[in-house]
Amino acid sequence: MSRPSHASLLDGLSEAPSVRFNNRIYEMKDTGADVITMSLGEAFFDISMPSFDGMPSADIHHYSHSRGVPLLRQKLAKHASVDSGLPVDPDSEILVTAGSKLAIYMALTAVLEQGDEVIIPEPAWVSYPDQVRMCRGVPVMVPWHEGYEAPASYITPRTRAIVVNNPHNPTGRRLGTVELQSLHDLAVKHSLFIIADEAYSEFLPKGERFISADQFDPERDHAIVCKSMSKNYGISGWRIGYLIANRFMIEQINKLQQHIITCAPTILSCYLAENYDMLRETTRPQISRVVDVRNRMAEELAARDIRCLPGDSTFYLFASLGESRLNSEDFATELLSRHKVAVVPGIGYGGTCDRFIRIAVGAEPEERLLRGIDAIASMIAATR
Incomplete structure (x- = not known):
């Protein structure tokens, strides 16, 4: 008896690379690994625990x-x-x-x-x-x-x-x-x-x-x-x-x-x-802070001769791999394996983007972000 097949539509789809990498990070953290997470597409804010008391x-x-x-x-x-x-x-x-x-x-x-x-x-x-x-x-x-x-x-x-x-x-x-x-x-x-x-x-x-x-x-x-x-x-x-x-x-x-x-x-x-209104008042100063961090990290990358595509908003940077011989998938994999630093391969953002990686700055304190940027610079130098 044969097993029914899935729809052919699914054969043309791929896993979302950002989700795939972050799933791997969740699994690594579950085993006690300390990963500098510069791959998560979110910002971590200090928000009070919600209470549903008094709601109907x-x-x-x-x-x-x-x-x-x-x-x-x-x-x-x-x-x-x-x-x-x-x-x-x-x-x-x-x-x-x-x-x-x-x-x-x-x-x-x-x-x-x-x-x-x-x-x-x-x-x-x-x-x-x-x-x-x-x-x-x-x-x-x-x-x-x-x-x-x-x-x-x-x-x-x-x-x-x-x-x-x-x-x-x-x-x-x-x-x-x-x-x-x-x-x-x-x-x-x-x-x-x-x-x-x-x-x-x-x-x-x-x-x-x-x-x-x-x-x-x-x-x-x-x-x-x-x-x-x-x-x-x-x-x-x-x-x-x-x-x-x-x-x-x-x-x-x-x-x-x-x-x-x-x-x-x-x-x-x-x-x-x-x-x-309470959430807006709570988060807007924190949004300003994370955008400021994003732009400071752009300066840190530039100081290490790592070029990013232009931008000044969100909490993302799209950084060039420069003279690294690795493609973005291999670079991100090696960076995670050697340095425990997570970024997203640029190839996930289009076929012409394989010489980039996406860096997100919303999930880590600034000191750890700087360590992550140093690791990225070291990896580019080591893989020329």
């Missing part, structure tokens, strides 16, 4: 509205309107999801027909290409060195969407008004969607203002914006994100939500709604 048990243990707890939608919509300069209707233009990763996947599912193309500039967050494949679409990768004007030359009659990550993982680069306006004009000209991943919208240098992709799209005809509470408030394990789009697209994407997860976690959503 009749509500928090059960399903909520599939678009999200109303009070949380109201708080998020008010905050999002500051980023875009446009009002966001909490009843019809916002959907709370189980993490922004799910928001991106549902947005792609909602707009792609089989064989449609999605333009993805490199370095690209590791899940974009495989999420497009999961939606039966075709990822069209733009080499990192071609810049943000390049997507125009990759448009074909099959192009349906462009993915924009702002601020950018893994470089920390922010898109400005000129670039965002240009992308919007491109979307209008070719009738495209802009899938805007704005998971790190709070992680900006002090005094800087974030500009959302839908600022240039008042009717939200083209922009579908995906944001994250999990990232911005140091609660990545809570898996709370949200999606902003026009009323029609929210209605369509909500169908997917209802059939995939019903609703975002009610108990966590209720807590976040009730404590929204």
Whole structure:
């Protein structure tokens, strides 16, 4: 008797390299290993232990509205309107999801027909290409060195969407008004969607203002914006994100939500709604601190002749391997084995990124980050 086979779709997917490396780190730490973790895509903040005392048990243990707890939608919509300069209707233009990763996947599912193309500039967050494949679409990768004007030359009659990550993982680069306006004009000209991943919208240098992709799209005809509470408030394990789009697209994407997860976690959503202002007050100074650390580490890398792609936001750096003879996978593996320092191979961010590694600075104190940077410099020198 033969065993039924899995779907062929899965053969075209790969493990997320950042998750794969971090799983290995979790396993090493379980055995007592001391690993300097510069691979985790999150920031560790000092946040008080949540208390659910006094919250209505009749509500928090059960399903909520599939678009999200109303009070949380109201708080998020008010905050999002500051980023875009446009009002966001909490009843019809916002959907709370189980993490922004799910928001991106549902947005792609909602707009792609089989064989449609999605333009993805490199370095690209590791899940974009495989999420497009999961939606039966075709990822069209733009080499990192071609810049943000390049997507125009990759448009074909099959192009349906462009993915924009702002601020950018893994470089920390922010898109400005000129670039965002240009992308919007491109979307209008070719009738495209802009899938805007704005998971790190709070992680900006002090005094800087974030500009959302839908600022240039008042009717939200083209922009579908995906944001994250999990990232911005140091609660990545809570898996709370949200999606902003026009009323029609929210209605369509909500169908997917209802059939995939019903609703975002009610108990966590209720807590976040009730404590929204407190969390912002608690985390914003810590966000400023980690962005400052990120930019100090960029200076430390430069002092060791390690070049990074330009950026000043998030808690990531995309560092060149310089004269090392190793590819990024081998370099990251050897760095972890020899020095117990974890980074993510650049190849996971696109085929033209194999001469880079992603360094994250949100999970370790500064003294350990400096030790990690010294280890990276030593590995580059030892593998010339």
